[in-house]
Amino acid sequence: MRPLSTDAERTEAGALVEERLTWLTRRGLPVRLRLDIPDLYCDQRWESVGLFEDDLLIGCMILDGDTDARGPALFLAHVHTLPGRTDGVLRLITLWASDYAARCGLRHVRAEVLARHDLSVDPIARVLDRLQTMGWSLTGIGTGEDDERVARLELRAELRPLAPLIGCTVPLRCAVSSWVRCNP
Template sequence: MTAPAPITPLTPAERRIAQHAVNGLPARQIAVTETLSHHTVRAHMLSLRRKLHCPARCSLAVVTHRLLSANEATVPVPDTPAPDLSPEQTNLLKAVTEHSKPLDIARGANIAPADLRAALDQLLADAGASDTTRLVAWAHGWNLLTAEQTSTERSEPVNTSPVPTAAGQSPAPLLQRPAPLPPVYEMRSLRTDAERAEAAALVQDRQRWLALRGLPVPARADIPALFRDPQAEPAGLFEDGLLLACMILQREPDLGWGEGPCLFLGHVHTLPDRSDDMIRLITLWASDFAARLDLPRVRADALARHPLDADPIARFLNRLTDMGWDLRGSGTGQTGERVARLELAAEHRPGLDALVGCSAHQSRSAADERSVA
């Protein structure tokens, strides 16, 4: 059993989301209850998983156990009295709090994998629980689980089987090298209708967030519709399957400004509550990606209905220049709206692929309206 790493305390918003999850609400119902978009709920869930050291592979039952053990959520009151579990069922319950994969649960409970489904069904029936997440939450209410248990996954066993050797030689243990960790983030083309629809929904959420704060949004183009169009070849930045940002990548477009070829980032939209972090990450990635394409510059533009030295655009542009972008004045965008023009030097960044994987198209030229929102 690996020692549990200390968790980072959750924010009040994350605790509310966590409590709903422990109480059995699905993500979309949580969104309705909290008056949030489902993207924001997913972002909160991703953040609290990270703080609990429960990656995406961890089941919600494991996450629930970790939350309740760390007192980051209130233990729900069970609907039924505590069941009289057998020792074998108690072991199975504990295995469910520690493991997510069926094979690992079976091993942890010392049950034959073929018998696991029947044993779980019997445990749920005896406890009166509809699923393993509800079972774990109620088990805390029945005091069947001690606080010392953690929901961190067990370490994968290391293969120490002796290597066959010639007679008279001592066998040497064979240690398996751990597989390299996948990148934390992934930039990839949005290839399916579902992914493009998710990007369109993110754009709508972002534009709604901007409008509620009196910030400008494009008025002369249907940007969500552009992301639904497969011909636009949209791309998205993901973390554990969650779409964090989306954009249109274009190579050497005819912008009417700037010298030399470039990679253009069009229609960049991020989750409302993670804008600066995502723009900073996109900046690093785009600089490196352009360098790999032998393009000397990255360009983008930002909707600017106010003078560039006046708020709110001035604060935004200052943050971008702090990230390495150069302001190249302003002009009229493709839809006739005024934009600030931005440029970034391409730069190879060794090691960045360990942070951001990339399977995006190498972009194309287009004459669509472009904006950074």
């Protein structure tokens, strides 16, 4: 896992997002209404990171801080994976995010999943089931950062010996206030 710090890496992430959104649309699966998500990865105001395998970008997300009544947390915004690699990549992102948040001194990781329909109906039911088997807890539904209905998820931060599995060069943030709360 590393920061997307070059124009080439950010452009690659934007292309991965576009590829993922096209893949979802072709299968009749819901996608966010916001059209500029790929552009967010080219904007250096957001802290975007990527998961690489042999220099191939297989997942990307925007890191942010989140503070609410439950306390401060790492917020994963706009998580996207290379089509065809979803479950394994999401599992690696889950492990990394849990460890990274713990190393930052945070107790939780939060994320949102688009949920236009009842949570017990596919395709969201299958997605939530897979995420819950990875350790995520469903904390509720509501209006997300893009003003769309979302399922809110939370993961306990936990130090994990990931060095042999996932290398990380993302700088540690020791306080949520070090992130500029964005609305990507």
